[in-house]
Amino acid sequence: MxxxxxxxxxxxxxxxxxxxxxxxxxxxxxxxxxxxxxxxxxxxxxxxxxxxxxxxxxxxxxxxxxxxxxxxxxxxxxxxxxxxxxxxxxxxxxxxAMAATHRVVTRATHAYRQPDIKSREALWLSLGARVEVTGRDETFLHTTSGYVPARHLAPLEETATDPVAVAERLLGTPYLWGGNSSQGIDCSGLVQGALLLCGCDCPADSDLQQAALGDTLPPDTEPRRGDLLFWKGHVAWVAGPDLLLHANAHHMAVAFEPLVAAVARIEANGDGPVTRHARLPLT
The missing domain is CATH 2.30.30.40 (SH3 Domains)
Incomplete structure (x- = not known):
């Protein structure tokens, strides 16, 4: 079906x-x-x-x-x-020609009504939002959405290489089920947002991500930065030795958590063991 x-x-x-x-x-x-x-x-x-x-x-x-x-x-x-x-x-x-040319690469920014930080903002923009740039000056890029600080945007063809570093820009973002922005995000939104800025296709939900992303590793494989760990209904980035980065309902935020402790906590809470350990080609 x-x-x-x-x-x-x-x-x-x-x-x-x-x-x-x-x-x-x-x-x-x-x-x-x-x-x-x-x-x-x-x-x-x-x-x-x-x-x-x-x-x-x-x-x-x-x-x-x-x-x-x-x-x-x-x-x-x-x-x-x-x-x-x-x-x-x-x-x-x-x-x-109306297609976007740039995207936001900082946690968030504003599009202003004028190229002046004291002018009124026209729009709030999240990490990953896309805009069409039509001109520039020293400080602002002129877009069809307003004037955006130049350092907050990058051309679509410029991609990041470390998805964990991208995800780290959202540390502290409140957990929001189904969320995909720096105002609120969930576990799969954090994975998808990071991979899209690295130029990688990525499904939206954790079960789809588990089926599509990376190569499955044997259970005894030592995790390394950039790996993904999956549970039933959850996914997390491996950020380093014994360190996870994930949007989770325990912290109600994007947070670091010791890997071994997190695996034990999740299983003890009734959500079961890790169901897949995946490694992505770019990591």
């Missing part, structure tokens, strides 16, 4: 490439669009539970806009869900 989270079909509409595979009232090629607010909750149904979040500038394909709700699929990871229609920007299909 197809995974609902990754299948752009809801009974009323389905992606054109699913014709003959799913039932729908009509099939659509969809339209490319981008996310307008700082962060948008991607819901399992219209007005339903948050499953993931999309950041400003993220690209989606919108398949339906009904009663103020857009049915979309994220281009970054294929995740499907519902957003309020006012969170989706205009069609990009005929304007490829």
């Amino acid at each position: 197809s995974d609902r989270r990754l299948t752009p079909a809801n009974g009323r509409v389905a992606a054109a490439h699913l014709r003959g595979l799913v039932e729908a009232e009509h099939f659509s090629e969809g339209r490319r669009a981008t996310i307008r607010p700082s962060v948008a909750n991607l819901l399992e149904s219209q007005g339903g539970r948050r499953e993931r979040q999309l950041l400003h500038g993220a690209e989606v394909v919108e398949y339906e806009d009904v009663d103020g709700w857009s049915f979309v699929q994220s281009l970054a990871d294929g995740y499907v869900g519902y957003l309020r229609s006012d969170m989706v920007n205009d069609d990009l299909a005929d304007e490829p």
